[in-house]
Amino acid sequence: MEFKIKRNSKYRNLILIYIIYIIFWLILTAILNNIFTEKAPIDLTRFIPINDLLTELALIFIFILPLSALLGLFIGGYLITPIILVLHKKIIGSKMFYGIQKKSGIASQKIFNRGFFPVLMAINLSSLFLTPVIMGYILHADVIAQFENTLRNQTLTRLLAESVLLIITFGLATFFFSPVWFLRDSGIIYSNKEKVEHSQEQFIFKSIGDWYQTILKSYAGIGAFITYILLIYDFIRYYIDNIGSPGLLLNIPSLILWLGLPFYLIISLIPALICNDLIRNHRNRYIRKIGEKMGITHNAIISFELKEDRNNFS
Numbered sequence: 229m230e231f232k233i234k235r236n237s238k239y240r241n242l243i244l245i246y247i248i249y250i251i252f253w254l255i256l257t258a259i260l261n262n263i264f265t266e267k268a269p270i271d272l273t274r275f276i277p278i279n280d281l282l283t284e285l286a287l288i289f290i291f292i293l294p295l296s297a298l299l300g301l302f303i304g305g306y307l308i309t310p311i312i313l314v315l316h317k318k319i320i321g322s323k324m325f326y327g328i329q330k331k332s333g334i335a336s337q338k339i340f341n342r343g344f345f346p347v348l349m350a351i352n353l354s355s356l357f358l359t360p361v362i363m364g365y366i367l368h369a370d371v372i373a374q375f376e377n378t379l380r381n382q383t384l385t386r387l388l389a390e391s392v393l394l395i396i397t398f399g400l401a402t403f404f405f406s407p408v409w410f411l412r413d414s415g416i417i418y419s420n421k422e423k424v425e426h427s428q429e430q431f432i433f434k435s436i437g438d439w440y441q442t443i444l445k446s447y448a449g450i451g452a453f454i455t456y457i458l459l460i461y462d463f464i465r466y467y468i469d470n471i472g473s474p475g476l477l478l479n480i481p482s483l484i485l486w487l488g489l490p491f492y493l494i495i496s497l498i499p500a501l502i503c504n505d506l507i508r509n510h511r512n513r514y515i516r517k518i519g520e521k522m523g524i525t526h527n528a529i530i531s532f533e534l535k536e537d538r539n540n541f542s
Contacts, residue, residue: 239502246498253286271368273392281371281388288391289492291339297500300402305504305511309407310518313416316436316475317522318416326524328516329435342409343494345380345445346401350493352447352455353397354390363389387486398493402500404444409504412437414515416524460486 260282265453272284276292364372367389412435419433463483519525 239505242498242502245495249492249495249498250290253290257282257286261277270370272371272388273366273368275366275395282347285388285391288395289375289496293493293496294499296399297497298396300399300404301406301500301504301524304403305406305410308403309410309515311516312407312411312440313436313518313520315525316439322467324415324418324520325465326418326519327526328519328524329417330527342405343497344490345441346405346497347490347493348453349444349447349488350394350398351390351489352481354393355455355459357393357397358386358389360534362393366392369465390489394493398496402497405441406504408437408441408444410511410515411435411440413508414512414519416515416519442527 234428270281272281276284276287278287279286363385367385371388372385414437415435416437417433417435418439460483463486516524
C-alpha cells in the first residue's frame with residue numbers, strides 16, 4: 229500500500245511538471261504571436277498541416293516529440309532488446325554464466341537520469357543530419373526567405389530546422405536507449421566468476437543493460453556534449469560578429485531556446501517514461517521468457533565477501 233502511494237505520487241509530480249511545460253509553450257506562443265501580429269503567418273515545415281510557425285513549433289514540443297519517444301520506446305524495447313540479448317549470448321556468452329537477479333519492488337523512476345543520454349544523442353543526431361540540403365527540404369521556403377535571406381538570421385533558421393529534425397532523431401534516440409531500460413529492469417546479468425575464481429583474471433559481474441548502455445554512452449556522452457557546446461559557441465560568436473544587423477535581436481530568444489533545449493526534451497520524455505514504468509511487469513516477463521528459451525533460467529544470488537590477503541603480511 230505504501231509503495232502504491234509513492235508510485236502514484238511520483239506520477240502526479242511528473243504529470244504536474246508536464247502540464248506546467250505545456251502552459252509554458254502556450255504562453256510563449258501567445259506572447260510571440262502578439263509581437264508579430266502585423267506579419268502574415270509563416271509555414272514552418274511541409275510535414276505539419278498547419279500554416280503557422282509558432283503553433284507548429286509548440287505542437288512539436290508538446291505533442292509530436294512525446295509521441296515520437298513513445299514509438300521509439302515500444303519499437304526499440306520490444307524489437308531490439310531480444311536481438312541485443314541474443315547477440316550478447318552468442319558473441320560473449322561462451323565465456324560467461326547468465327542468471328536472473330530477482331528484484332523486490334519497483335525501482336524509483338529517475339527521469340533526469342534516464343533522459344539525459346537519450347536527449348544528448350537526439351541533439352547530436354539532429355546536428356549531424358542538419359546539412360543545407362536537408363534544411364532546405366524540411367523547412368518551408370518562406371522560413372528560409374524570411375529569417376535567413378532577409379534578416380540574415382542563420383541561427384534562428386538552424387534552431388527551427390533542428391526542432392523539425394528532432395521529430396525523427398528524438399524517436400531514434402529513445403529507440404536505441406529503451407533496450408537499456410528493458411534489459412536492466414529484467415534483472416538478466418552475466419558473470420565469469422566460476423571460470424576465473426581460481427585464476428588471476430579479472431572478475432566480471434554486470435547487467436546486460438549496463439553493458440549495452442556503456443556502448444551507447446561512448447557515442448551519446450562526450451561527443452554529443454561537445455557538439456552542443458560548439459553549437460552554442462557558434463551561436464554567440466555569430467551574435468557578436470553581426471551586432472547592428474537587422475533581425476539580430478531575434479537571436480536572444482533563439483539562444484534562450486537553444487540553452488533550454490535539453491530540458492525541454494527531457495520533459496518531453498515524461499509520457500514515455502511513465503508508460504515505460506507502467507508496463508514494467510509485462511516487459512520483464514517478455515524479456516525473461518526470451519531468456520528462458522536461451523537457457524537463462526537460474527536465479528542469480530549476489531554475495532559480497534571480504535577475505536584477508538595474507539600476502540600483505542608476509
